[in-house]
Amino acid sequence: MRTFTLALLGLLATSSAFAATTFSKDVAPILYKNCVACHRPGEMAPMSLLDYKSARPWAKAMQTAVASRKMPPWFADPRYGHFQNDARLKDSDIETIKAWVAGGALEGDRKDLPPQPKFVEGWSLGEPDAVIDIGEDFTVPAARDVYKDFVVQSNLKEGRWVRAAQILPGNRRAVHHVHFSLIEKEAGPEAAIKTDATHGVGRRALEASHFETVNGLSRVKDSAPVVDNACAGDGGIANLSGFDEGSMATMLPGKGPDVYDLFGDGSVAKYVPAGSKVRFQIHYANNKDSLTDRTRIGLYFASRPPERPLKRVDMRNRYFLIPAGAANHEVKRCYQLESDKLLLAITPHAHYRGKDALYELVHADGRRDVLLSVPNYDFNWQLQYKLKDPVLMEKGSHIEATFHFDNSANNRANPDSSKAIRWGDRSEDEMMVTWTETLDAKPQTAAVGN
Ligand code: HEC
Structure with a gap:
């Protein structure tokens, strides 16, 4: 029995599962790769994670932030799309940070530290x-x-x-x-x-009649028509908002x-x-x-x-109305492809009441592909999602953008749940806009100098 226990202990001591997880050997490589672009002296994140001394007080906070995926900031549902700038941590990295904290957040041997990443200021x-x-x-x-x-x-x-x-x-x-x-x-x-x-000049004049400027900031007038779903039928006036x-x-x-x-x-x-x-x-x-x-x-x-x-196509619906207190108000905008284009990147933009954003490519035959889903939109992080491989959007297909807004008191970011909200530049008003980067599938102008 005694020999058996000793043998077991010996085994445990050498097994890697029980080797101490240290900052220098295990955690620093994760932080250097995923965190220090923002978390280093002079950058805007609140603390540096470059060295043990400054990172150690944040060990527990780091564990919470990575386990909840609050950090690094990245909001795309991993089930859809592949992105060049995907910032999600690997599950194994999260486990390493947890094991490090559980083991007392040890420094380890400084000789194990990887070289610090270089940044061009x-x-x-x-x-x-x-x-x-x-x-x-x-x-x-x-x-x-x-x-x-x-x-x-x-x-x-x-x-x-x-x-x-x-x-x-x-x-x-x-x-x-x-x-x-x-x-x-x-x-x-x-x-x-x-x-x-x-778009013609007439459109601009008609659109302009529905907007006013208050303290230098533009907003839709209360009298402007209300269109929450600009994809239904011809979408009415909402579809006059240009893409250019x-x-x-x-x-x-x-x-x-x-x-x-x-x-x-x-x-x-x-x-x-x-x-x-x-x-x-x-x-x-x-x-x-x-x-x-x-x-x-x-x-x-x-x-x-x-x-x-390279063209930026802005998909905007500027005519929605989010009722006071509404917890899940849906607003849509579509973009019809009149020629073959490649889609390169998507940036959703709403303000404090923005809740989620979904982008689907609807093919001419009705098939739908999800391009990007952002289930928890956060105004504080205006992320651009760059597609790993450009997506071909064929003539006859359209992109359908669907946003939900939370104008209820349960939304902690909501400055005022008692008012109906419409489009405006002020952060306290709302926006439903998406910046997409697109490229003509085929070159349109002859190359100069070829
Ligand atoms: C894109 C920049 C960026 C990246 C990458 C990033 N952070 Fe942050 N982090 C911030 C900013 C800015 C804040 C402060 C504002 C906030 O909390 O949203 C912050 C806050 C935090 C906090 C404090 C959270 C709290 O609740 O107070 C922790 C802990 C943290 N980051 C850990 C990490 C870790 C660990 C990584 C890498 C795995 C990481 N961050 C990657 C920018 C970043």
């Missing part, structure tokens, strides 16, 4: 060809969430094809995320290429530059017209003290016009 693609900034040194008030729009004139003297762009926060501690968009377009090469996003404006680049914690030259051969680029106005929409978060910010975007010019311009 500043422009990661080198000096840009043009830089546009927000036009002022903005004093960020010490408040939890500040959403601020800066509209400035771009300084481009002529329209340019752009192969990449990067937004650099002026103050990394203050800036949580940034959306950059073009808001006025001249007729440039992109306009000359016929797309199903082309929108966000061009984003800065998100941990995300790199926007590279449009997808194949690295100059065949894909994005057009920025001369003299356009641009908008920086900045979320300043978690400020304990007042800080100054001057955020910039750097543009990298393409050396030639591309065979395939």
Whole structure:
């Protein structure tokens, strides 16, 4: 009996299941790969996870955050789609962090530490060809969430094809995320290429009559028609909202530059017209003290016009009405394909009452493929979901976007459940918009210089 017990103990001691899980050997590799892009000194996450000393007090919090999948931030239902930037932790990594905490969150031998990842501070693609900034040194008030729009004139003297762009926060501690968009377009090469996003002047005037500007921010008028389901029938006025404006680049914690030259051969680029106005929409978060910010975007010019311009198709329904207290209000918008296109990326956007978002590709014969499902939308994380392989959307098919909104008192983020809510720029109003990156399936313009 005694010998048996000893033999068993010996076995346990050498079996890997009982070898201590340590920070240096087991946990640091996970953190370096999945966390420190945001959790390192100078970045906006609240603490660094680069070394044992700073990570140790957060051991339990890390376990909770990874077990609940609150961290790393990633909201796509893993059952649908494959994404290049999928941030989900492997189950085995979560188990390792749990085992580390259960074993006393030991440091282990520093010699086991992997090399620290290297980060390029500043422009990661080198000096840009043009830089546009927000036009002022903005004093960020010490408040939890500040959403601020800066509209400035771009300084481009002529329209340019752009192969990449990067937004650099002026103050990394203050800036949580940034959306950059073009808001006025001249007729440039992109306009000359016929797309199903082309709309006439009459549409703009009709749409404009339903909107008003309050304190510089646009909102739909109370008198505007109500259309929750823009996919039903002809969708009415909601389908007049164009597909042609929108966000061009984003800065998100941990995300790199926007590279449009997808194949690295100059065949894909994005057009920025001369003299356009641009908008920086900045979320300043978690400020304990007042800080100054001057955020910039750097543009990298393409050396030639591309065979395939990269288009951002915005799917918006701006005419919904979410009743006061409604816990699961459905709003839809469809996008009909009039030519074959490739879908590259999807970014859902709603405000505090956004609850979930679903994207289906509905084929001409009625078959449905789920492209992306975001079951728990979170306004704080404006994630872009980049498809691993572009999805071919055939002429005759359509994308159906379905959002639900929670305007009840059970929604902790809800600023006011007693009011019916409609479209507006203010965070306290709502939006139902999706930015998709698409590419013509076949090149439309002849290659220049071939
Ligand atoms: C994309 C950037 C990003 C990545 C990647 C990321 N975090 Fe975070 N994390 C944040 C930010 C920002 C906060 C603070 C705001 C918040 O809690 O949402 C945070 C907060 C936390 C917190 C505090 C949560 C709380 O409840 O107070 C923990 C713990 C944490 N992260 C752990 C991790 C771990 C572990 C990983 C990797 C497995 C990770 N994070 C990856 C950005 C990130």
